[in-house]
Amino acid sequence: MASSNLSKRIQAMLKYEDKLIMPPSGGVLSADEFDCSSNKDGVINMSISENRLVFDLLREKMQKCTVQPETWADDMFMYSELGGVPELKEAIAKYLRVTTRAVMPVDPTKMAVLNGADSGLEAFGHIICDAGEAVLVPAPYYYGIHRSLKVRFDVDVFPIPLSSEPKSGETKPFELTVERAEQAYKKATQEGIVVKGLFLVNPNNPLGDVYSRQLVLDLLKFANRHDLHVVLDEVYMNCIFEEGVDHYSIFQFKEDEIPDLQKVHFIWTFSKDLAMGGMRISVNYTWNKDVLQSLNGIAHFHSVPTGWQNMMAKLLSDTDWCTDVFLPTSVKRLKEAFDHFTAGLKQLGVPFHGGPAGLYLWADFSKFLSAPTAEAEIEFHHKLIKAGVEFSPSLLCRGSERGWFRVVFARKLNILELALERIQRALQS
Ligand SMILES: Cc1ncc(COP(=O)(O)O)c(C=O)c1O
CATH class of the missing domain: 3.90.1150.10 (Aspartate Aminotransferase, domain 1)
Known part of the structure; x- marks a missing residue:
C-alpha cells in the first residue's frame, strides 16, 4: 500500500x-x-x-409516513437536537417497552440517537477505552465490532474464543460461559492488556444464539467483578424466528438485580428488526450521565437528518403496526x-x-x-x-x-x- x-x-x-x-x-x-x-x-x-x-411492507407503510412537501415544517430544515429529536426518542422508547416486555422503565432522556449501531459501537468503545486498551467479545463475532473499535480510536477486541466442540461442563457447540470469559480476561491481563469492557451481542451475530436470563445475569456479575463496562448490542431482538424462545433484554431485569447499572449500556438499530439499514438510525442508551453527555457530544458528528427522524418517529409510533x-x-x-x-x-x-x-x-x-x-x-x-x-x-x-x-x-x-x-x-x- x-x-x-x-x-x-x-x-x-x-x-x-x-x-x-x-x-x-x-x-x-x-x-x-x-x-x-x-x-x-x-x-x-x-x-x-x-x-x-x-x-x-416497508414501502406500503412509508408511503403513509412520508411527509408531503406542503407540510414540510421549518424545523425539518433546521439544526435539531443532535442526539435525536424528542418525538423519535419517545417513539423508540415506546417500541422498546412493548417489544422487550420491559420491566425497567425505558426513559427517552437516557438515549442518544446516532447514525447506525456501528457508530454506537464506536462511540461506546471511544468512551470506555483509551487507545491500546481492549474489550472482551465472544468470538466468532460480528466483524463490524472490530472495525468500529479499531479503525479510528485504536481500541482492541480481545476474543473470548468459543468452540464447535463443547468442553466438559458445556452442553452445546459455541456455548458462551462465564468460565470462558474469566479465562479470556485472565489471558488478556497476563499479556499486559488493559481490559475495560465486555461487548455482548444478544441475539448473537454470527451464531444466531439467544442467551438465557441466567447467563446474562452471570456475565453482568463477571463484568462487575472486574470493573468492566458492559455494552449490550441487542439489534436482533425481534429477529427470533423459532417459536417459544425468550429473549432477555437488559430492560427485562429489575434495576436492583443488575450489579452496577452505571456501567451498563445498550444499543438498538433500525437496521435489523425493521430491515432499514439504509436509514442509518440507532439508539444508544445508558444509565450513566457522563456517558450520555459524551454520546450527545459524539452525536455532533453522527447525527441523523431531522426530516428522516420525524418520518421514522411517525412509523415507529404506530406500535400496533x-x-x-x-x-x-x-x-x-x-x-x-x-x-x-x-x-x-x-x-x-x-x-x-x-x-x-x-x-x-x-x-x-x-x-x-x-x-x-x-x-x-x-x-x-x-x-x-x-x-x-x-x-x-x-x-x-x-x-x-x-x-x-x-x-x-x-x-x-x-x-x-x-x-x-x-x-x-x-x-x-
Ligand atoms: C450485531 C450488530 N451490531 C451492529 C450492527 C451495525 O448496524 P447499523 O447498520 O445500524 O450500523 C450490525 C450490522 O450488521 C450488527 O450485526
Whole structure:
C-alpha cells in the first residue's frame, strides 16, 4: 500500500482493511452484485446482514409516513437536537417497552440517537477505552465490532474464543460461559492488556444464539467483578424466528438485580428488526450521565437528518403496526427462508449452527477446504465468489476454526435456490 504521505492513523486503517479481506474502505457492496433483472450473472450477496424479505411492507407503510412537501415544517430544515429529536426518542422508547416486555422503565432522556449501531459501537468503545486498551467479545463475532473499535480510536477486541466442540461442563457447540470469559480476561491481563469492557451481542451475530436470563445475569456479575463496562448490542431482538424462545433484554431485569447499572449500556438499530439499514438510525442508551453527555457530544458528528427522524418517529409510533403486522410477517418469512435454505444445505452435506435468531447462520465448510489454514479458507472464499455467491469467512469474524462462514439467508426463496445451485457448483469444482 503506497503511503502517499498520509497519516500513520490512516495508513494503519488501510492496512487493516487489506488484511481482513474487507471491501475497500468500509464499503459493503460488491461491484458485481447479483440482480434478478439487470445482473443475473452477478454475485449473490449473502454476506450483508440485511433482511431483504420485507421491503413490500416497508414501502406500503412509508408511503403513509412520508411527509408531503406542503407540510414540510421549518424545523425539518433546521439544526435539531443532535442526539435525536424528542418525538423519535419517545417513539423508540415506546417500541422498546412493548417489544422487550420491559420491566425497567425505558426513559427517552437516557438515549442518544446516532447514525447506525456501528457508530454506537464506536462511540461506546471511544468512551470506555483509551487507545491500546481492549474489550472482551465472544468470538466468532460480528466483524463490524472490530472495525468500529479499531479503525479510528485504536481500541482492541480481545476474543473470548468459543468452540464447535463443547468442553466438559458445556452442553452445546459455541456455548458462551462465564468460565470462558474469566479465562479470556485472565489471558488478556497476563499479556499486559488493559481490559475495560465486555461487548455482548444478544441475539448473537454470527451464531444466531439467544442467551438465557441466567447467563446474562452471570456475565453482568463477571463484568462487575472486574470493573468492566458492559455494552449490550441487542439489534436482533425481534429477529427470533423459532417459536417459544425468550429473549432477555437488559430492560427485562429489575434495576436492583443488575450489579452496577452505571456501567451498563445498550444499543438498538433500525437496521435489523425493521430491515432499514439504509436509514442509518440507532439508539444508544445508558444509565450513566457522563456517558450520555459524551454520546450527545459524539452525536455532533453522527447525527441523523431531522426530516428522516420525524418520518421514522411517525412509523415507529404506530406500535400496533410494528407488533401486529410487520414483526410477525418478518419472522414468519425469516423462518421460511431459514427452513428452505437449511434443507438445501443438508442435502449438500454442509453442517451448520443456526437459529433460533438472526438473519444468518454459521455454516461449516471445513471438509471442503484443501487444508485447515487461513490460506485455504481465503482460497475457498474466492472459489465461492467465482461460483457466484459470497459469504463472510470465519477469519473475518475472528473465529478460531477454519472453514466456517456466516451465510445470510434472509433472501427471497428463488434467490436461495439459485445460491444453493451455485454452492453445489463450488463444492464440486
Ligand atoms: C450485531 C450488530 N451490531 C451492529 C450492527 C451495525 O448496524 P447499523 O447498520 O445500524 O450500523 C450490525 C450490522 O450488521 C450488527 O450485526
